[in-house]
Amino acid sequence: MVQEWQYEEKDRPQHSIDEFGRIRMLGEEPVENLVTWVYEEGSYVPVAKIQNAERYTIISDYMGRPVEAYNSYGNVVWQADYDIYDDLRNIKGIRDFIPFHQLGQHDSTKQVYREWLKEKTGKPVGGKVAWEEISPHEIFKLSEDMFDAAGVPQYARDEYYKEFNIYIQCVNKIMERVQRILKAISESKDCLLLKREHHVNVDVGYLLPDDLRYYLENYNSIIFWENSEYSVKIVGIEDFKKANPVIIGEEVPDDISNNWFIIADDNPQFITIDLFKERLGKCYDSFWDRYGVVGEQPIIANSFTELLEQLFKGKGGYYYWLQDNFEYIGDAYDNLS
Structure with missing residues (x-):
């Protein structure tokens, strides 16, 4: 405390x-x-x-x-x-309502560090600018001294760098994976990947998984196997809307579906993605005949990238999660008290 x-x-x-x-x-x-x-x-x-x-x-x-x-x-x-x-x-x-960020580090400490770094280097410091305009070696040597001066113990710094490196590695793997599947889709003559002319900033009022954010900021839509009976369209930010008003015509704030957004639209068939923190990125079969029904809302992918990979792998055949060989992942309503 x-x-x-x-x-x-x-x-x-x-x-x-x-x-x-x-x-x-x-x-x-x-x-x-x-x-x-x-x-x-x-x-x-x-x-x-x-x-x-x-x-x-x-x-x-x-x-x-x-x-x-x-x-x-x-x-x-x-x-x-x-x-x-x-x-x-x-x-x-x-902004300052929660001033603690990495490992309880107070934001004021970070600001002192940035001001000190600017004084030492004569270069503006703030987020991206620090990493682009100051060499990594220079930052390391200066920040090592600064953190000591601020009273942060060595073990805390070591833990910070360890966790930060793990985070960066995870982000890199996620981004490499989503970029790889998007490239494969773009090269397929039976799929249509529509890229935006300009990058857009996305804000839907919820935290977004990194792979989903990258897609929404850079692409308009994806149509998988457009000549197939089981073609699926992945929506862009314009149609990335809360699912309840679209599918059932009203908000249901007391249900977990309140955090679901439309990610694939083949009206009246939908696939939704969960933006609740504990279930972030999970995708559900939200077809009209089972939407919001406990035990009838199967998880069909654990992430947006996995959904893209499975839809591409299916080559326009019957919905992969409804096939006999699909390995059951769980239901959206599992483990709810």
Whole structure:
């Protein structure tokens, strides 16, 4: 547990030394804006924020980086994801509402580091600029000293770099895989991959898997095996909409389907993708005759890239997940309390 509060320099209480050599504070510190941070036991991952008698629950990703915060009514008050340079993007709410990012590192420490790095190198520092305009060797040597000066222990730095490298490797593998299948689709005479003329920034109010974001930002649509009876169209950002209003004509906020989006549209047949954190990227058979029915909403792919790979592999035959040799993955409603 960590507590923090802020006040003006002029309001800082004075100190004195008494006759026994003890330091005494003359007056009390103003702590009206006290914030209490609760951490996961034995880790640097924050799980809650308490301020002004209000408790906020913090949801983190697999690396321990905060991605969402909910108030006591279950409403999202803060949301963000991260780019490859560890900067926040797609922010909803006040940016500094959650100042802890990598392994509990306070954002103010990062800002001090950037200002110090700019002073040392004479180059502007911020996200991508730091990595492109300053050599990796220069950054390493300077940041090594800076983190020591900031009081971050060696083991924390080592753990940070270890986790960050794992993250980069995972992202690279994901991006290589999705780019490989998109290239194969583009080279097939029976499939149509429509690329955008210009890259677009995508914001749907939810966190997006990296492979799905890449596709939506750079492509309009995919039509698999367009001359087949079982042709499937992958939609672009214009038709990437919440599934409930499209399929059943209304929102259902209390059901898990509230987090599903249309990813394939062959009206009235649909495939949806889940954007809820714990099920991020899972794709479901959401055909009209089974949509939203517990036990009848099979998972047909664990990621967007896997869905593309399976549809391409099927070569326009009967839907792969309805074939006898399809290995059952599970149902969207499994393991729900």
